[in-house]
Amino acid sequence: YHPSSGKQSGSLNSPKGWYDAGDYNKYVVNASFPLGQFFLLEEQYPNSVADGDLNIPESGNGISDYLDELKYEMDWVLTMQDEDGGMFHKLTTKNFEGMVMPHEATNQKYIVGKGTAASLDFAGAAAQAARIFMPYDSIYAEKCLQAAKKAYNWSLENPQLEFVNPEDISTGQYGDTNFDDEFFWATSQLFITTSDNSYLEHLKKEDIDFNYSPGDGWTKFMRFMGIFTLLENKSLLPDELYVTFREGILNTADDLTMRTKTNDYFQCVDDFQWGSNSDVLNTAMIIAQAYRLEKKPEYLTAVRQAADYILGNNAVGYSFVTGFGDNPPMFIHHRQSAADGIVDPVPGLLSGGPNKDKQDVTDGVVYPENVTPMKSWVDHEDSYASNEICLNWNSPITYILGFLEQESK
Incomplete structure (x- = not known):
């Protein structure tokens, strides 16, 4: 345990789980939020990937x-819960490992920090997991539900505990200062899973922002994830609340769809920040929910255009998904792909995409001279600002591709 965890000694057995990005660390915030997006596909289109499909x-x-x-990821996140219900923030080394294979990444790892964001994001994902796994493993589902309740109750008692990296920790911070979106997501999931009206009373008091802003990602998009789940469960909601959520999503989807008619390459984003490809896909998720409410052809077209953009119809002319398309990225910022001695990178990973801020130029990454925001991307393994991979980028593309597969049948 790192002292920031609140424990002065000891260790934690914390196996399984996925590495978060191009590094060898694991973060509760960016495990839980992507799990929510992955779970949504299973809830809406069950068994899209059947037993045996993945070998x-x-x-x-x-x-x-x-x-x-x-479940392999969920099993890991469950290990990160403290006895009091709060969630430790991350499991990392003090500094990022070099470009080596996993068995060569041998620096000491630490359980670092604790906070409201991680606890609420976990509560949302665990409550969702309880519903999804109930038909298959009721004992596991109940374990997830009880853990979700404990994390939620801890957050009610610690509603503003912000995580900030300790001085000796330089790995991903995943910080946040406003937890309204996390509270909404966790409350929504717990209400739908339990039908407990005490959660509904909290939801009634929420003032929801239906506008999507580039960069929302893992700090704010979970409010939409809560809305998506609530809209799937109309019978549990008061009519007035359901209408509010439905109209809010449809209005946002209409606005986003209109943007595709004027934006270059027919997608919704015109502000290219870190992980801009996830912005393209998250906006597509909103439009996909609108399509599930009203089967307007323009909604389905807009979602397809977002997928087209990701897979090559974009300003740089690359498919942003390794192993797919005529011109996929070859040099993603991803340690296994860089160190495994194989020319091609690990397939199926989504590059972050154009990033106007180019934070990696200070580390020597070279972009084209006077490059425009939409072209601020380079296929170079050092470009962590534009060409890294990450769980919360792979989760929306998984949803969008699954949605299109099912809705195009």
Whole structure:
């Protein structure tokens, strides 16, 4: 344990889980929020990936390979809960490892920090997991639900505990100062899972912002994830509240769809920040929910155009997904891909995308001279600002591709 965890000694057995990005660290915030996006596909389109489809060790166990893979991450996040219900923030080394293979990344790892954001994001994901796993493993589902309740109650008692990296820790911070969106997501998931009206009373008091702003990502987009789940469960909501959520999503989707008619390459984003590809896909998720409410052809077209952008119809002429398309990225910022001795990178990983701020130029990354925001991307493994991979980028593309596969049948 790092002292920031609140414990002065000891260690924690914390196996399983996915590495978050191009590094070898694991973060509760950016495990839980992506899990919510992954879970949404399973809730809306069950068994899209059947048992045996992925040829993983769990194949043949009678459960979707997709759920088996998500459980592997959920199992890890469950280990990060303290006895009092609060969530430790991350499991990392003090500094990022070099471009080496996992078995060569041997620096000491630490349980670092504790905070409201991690606890609420976990509560949302764990409450969702309880619903999804109930038909397959009721004991595991109940474990997830009880853990979600504990994390939520801890957050009510610690509503403003912000995580900031300690002085000796330089790995991803995933910080936030406003937890309204996290509270809304966790409350929504717990209400739908439990039907407990005490959660509904909290929801009634929320003032929801339906506008999407580039960069929302893992700090704010979870409010939309809460709305998506609530809209899927109309029978549990008061009519007035349901209408508010429905109209809010439809109005936002209409605005985003209109942007595709004037923006270059027919997608919704005109402000290219860190992980801009996730902004393209998150806006597409909003439009996809609108399509589930009203089968307007223009909604489906807009979602397809977002996928087209990601897969090559963009200003740099690359597919942003490794291993797919005529011109995919070859040099992503990803340690396994850089160190495994294989020319091609690990397939199926989404590059972050154009980033006007180019934070990595101070580390020697070279972009084209006077490059425009939409072209601020380079296929170079040092470009962590434009060409890194990350869980909360792969989760919306998984949803969008699954949505299009199912809705195009």
